[in-house]
Amino acid sequence: MSELENNSVLVLTIDNQISEIARMTVWLDKELRKFNATPEMLFNFDLCANEVADNIISYAYPNGGEHVVTLRLEVDSNKITLEFEDDGIPFNFLEATDHVRPENLEKAKIGGLGIYLTKHYMDECEYIRRDDKNILKIITYLSSTSDVSDNEK
Amino acid sequence: MDINKEQLNDDIIKINLSGRMDVGGVGEIEAEFSTIASTADMSIIVDMSAVPYMSSIGIRALLINAKAVNRRGQKYALLTPQSDVKNVLEVSGIDQLITICGDIDEAISKVSS
Numbered sequence: 001m002s003e004l005e006n007n008s009v010l011v012l013t014i015d016n017q018i019s020e021i022a023r024m025t026v027w028l029d030k031e032l033r034k035f036n037a038t039p040e041m042l043f044n045f046d047l048c049a050n051e052v053a054d055n056i057i058s059y060a061y062p063n064g065g066e067h068v069v070t071l072r073l074e075v076d077s078n079k080i081t082l083e084f085e086d087d088g089i090p091f092n093f094l095e096a097t098d099h100v101r102p103e104n105l106e107k108a109k110i111g112g113l114g115i116y117l118t119k120h121y122m123d124e125c126e127y128i129r130r131d132d133k134n135i136l137k138i139i140t141y142l143s144s145t146s147d148v149s150d151n152e153k
Numbered sequence: 154m155d156i157n158k159e160q161l162n163d164d165i166i167k168i169n170l171s172g173r174m175d176v177g178g179v180g181e182i183e184a185e186f187s188t189i190a191s192t193a194d195m196s197i198i199v200d201m202s203a204v205p206y207m208s209s210i211g212i213r214a215l216l217i218n219a220k221a222v223n224r225r226g227q228k229y230a231l232l233t234p235q236s237d238v239k240n241v242l243e244v245s246g247i248d249q250l251i252t253i254c255g256d257i258d259e260a261i262s263k264v265s266s
Contacts (some may be wrong), residue, residue, distance in 0.1 A: 018176055018177075019177070020173075021176055022177050025175070043178060043206070043237045046206065047206070047208055047241070048176055050176065050208045051208055054176055054208070054209075054210065059216070085198065091208060097247065099245070101245075101246030101249070102246060102249075102250060105219055105220055105223050105250045105251070106223070107215070108220070108221065108247075108250055113209040113213075113245060114208070114209040116244075116245075117208075117209060117241065117244060117245065117253050120244050121244075
């Protein structure tokens, strides 16, 4: 399931199946709790990881086929970083069309909402395309008063 | 997720949802959720108090549901969402489209015309 990479990065690979999101959710919750993540951080990463993974699995592979999405979780003294790497079609998360707050119920659309929520709930998102892969990092900074500590050390 | 419905009076049905409104959870209830909204010619209160988590797929389900009820000329309200879920609704702007109520009496009053 998860393993240590470079001593400090936890890695999970999931298949491009929607059913894999549940396994990712359990993994992420378990690993973040080891670092004493606050309930707010747990919720925020749970939400944003679900949105990103759903987006990749639903849209990155228009031709289908079996693919692997790699997640890397890194917690250091000042931030939590969750990276998603996929070999799907190029998709710059940061340039995606944002959700527009709807005027009324009939006009309300759902497109782009997951991306909008991720940008809102995370402090920072970074995207690069490298070696034919999409690499997206979602980052939350830890305040100096936070009780999150690196229990691995 | 689990779903059940209660008839509150001649005009109002309360739908009780429980569990995580994520992609898996919504998949378990969306057929019944939309059946209730599209067949009962009544106003609907959705009790959210046992839903600890909601992603955009949950918002999508609520919007589809509320639109169906709205098109019939009936009213729709959400009852006592937990704070994290309420925050997601507010960030999305859905709180401006669907009435969110803090207690059952308020919800009944809002959906009664």
